[in-house]
Amino acid sequence: MSQDECASQALGSTMLTHERGFHARPSIMLTQLAKRFSAKVWIGLSDCGPWTDAKSIARVMALKAPQHTTVFFAAEGSDAADAVGALVKLIDSDFSSSIES
């Protein structure tokens, strides 16, 4: 946590194209990916929040984001930019990588 003070911040957004929006499988993939980064990562449905923890499946599913929603990410920590980049890429790839990977 103390690294956060000297850490970088990153923002990003993209359009959710998955036909069912954030249903179970995409949400699991998204949170699993977010957890790989040490940065704090938030997700929101507008660029001014409210922001919610992108590492929590309960929170991400609770967004109930449907198809064609624009999703915003904010991250703070040493790998913040990487985290946002990876999450945007995951959504842009329409969650094509597998859950296990």
Place this chain on the structure above:
Amino acid sequence: MNREGGPVHLRGTCAAPGLALGPLVQLGMATPGSGHAPLAPFESPLGAGEPIRAGGDARAGAAAGAAQLRSAIEVACAELALLMGRPHENDAKALIAFQIAMLEDPVVSDPAFAAIARGVPPKQAWRESLALQIDPYDSAEDEYFRGRAVDLRDLRDRVARLLSGAAVVRLPPGSIVVAADLTPSQFLETVWAEGGIALTGGSANSHVAMLARARGVPMLIGLDPAARDHRGQALLDADNGLLIASPDPGTSADFARRRRTSQSGRGLVPTAPAVTADGERVLVMINVADATDLHELDPANCDGIGLLRTELLFRELADLEDEERQFTAYARILEWAAGRPVTARLVDAGGDKPIAGYSVVGEANPFLGLRGVRLALRQPRLLEIQLRALARAAVLGPLEILVPMVTVPTEMRQVRDALDRAVAALMAAGVASARPRLGMMIEVPAAALTCDAFAADFFSIGSNDLLQYVTASSRDSLPLAALQNPMQEAMLRIMRQVLESAKLHGVPVSLCGDMASDPACVAGLLELGLRCLSVAPPALPLVKAAISGWRRG
């Protein structure tokens, strides 16, 4: 209500097509807002565990409560991971992954731990914490998200069950389950065979409905609640939105015929030989316990009898002493098989199958005691009678002998010697006889690990006993159900080793345990290299369908 005994037609809506025929099982389960209340007879025989006492030292109680919840969550995760390890459809995998992810999410469990710290009992704390997650889904506009409420209740109940120490509720195979709703876990933990689902509630968009369609399990939703009052045999005609309780024999026979036709219509042609998607032939034999089983079966549906359980054919000492009676029974079965191989297992009494006057009474641990070949070798006269009857029948068709519970090579040698003597005596007396091939069951880990040391013409993996001996867990122990996954790594390794050794020595291997009848296990068994499965007859269409959908990866 139907006290008169005539058929009763109950209406519902089709959520998964198909026809099922089996005993009605009334299952009570958690409904929104109510406690988890399984009805008899599926209540755990163990009852509930010790509730947590609101002791004098509240802080110690809270610490113990938190530890209990942590451990319940860990066990639930482990159970789900075990379920995940079994071969399932992608939808099922996603559902289980979702449940695991929710369990691991502190957002879900933190409120429960906070409540426990305030002195709330763990089960109540967990339920209230999950209600925070479930309620928004219940009121969701989107049907998909509403459906997740069921998954979360399932999760809530799994942990609550572990907290109260109650055993997992397992449904008997082939049942027609009547319930308000069914959880995905219950669906996945049940061997559906020819059974079906009849829900007074339910939704065609639920995970269970999705799984039922994928697995070919007929399912009705929105069923007439009067269905709750019925017991006994029933017909489920999901195609026509109908559950028929107390059917008369004529209706049942018509129904069975219709089901056979509809199965062939859906491409599950039971009579066609089983072939994988890339064209490899797989032998699918049947397990037979009772010659009357065979009346309704067309031998053309299978490749022979992979396991004839003679201890269930001859249940009394008088049968074991009667060579003629045994010979006649084998002759009839060979006649039915019409040239297909029949593998007769020597009387496998003892364990859970005592024969009065033959098996030993009062053993402290019958499954580890005198059973199978151990018992047979101690009763050489009865063994000789059975071997003589089998050798005589062997002239009538391709009959093979299977030796149960073999542990060390000496046992096989002794049976082989006894068979040689019996055949020699018959020949000397001028009695028509042949020497059947002699194979052994692979069900004791010692034999599995050293199978190359045994003089056997073929191996048959008895996965039920192998599983309980490998995991040191009794298969009828409900609380140990999580250890009983037949596809766990230990089983895969031991089976792989048997198959490799057998291949090296040119010994054919088949598998005759319950897992062969579970369509969810079939792909895994084919991947191991098995090409001969012996299954429960009702499982034939689904096992064949599973084989035809598999290709070498």
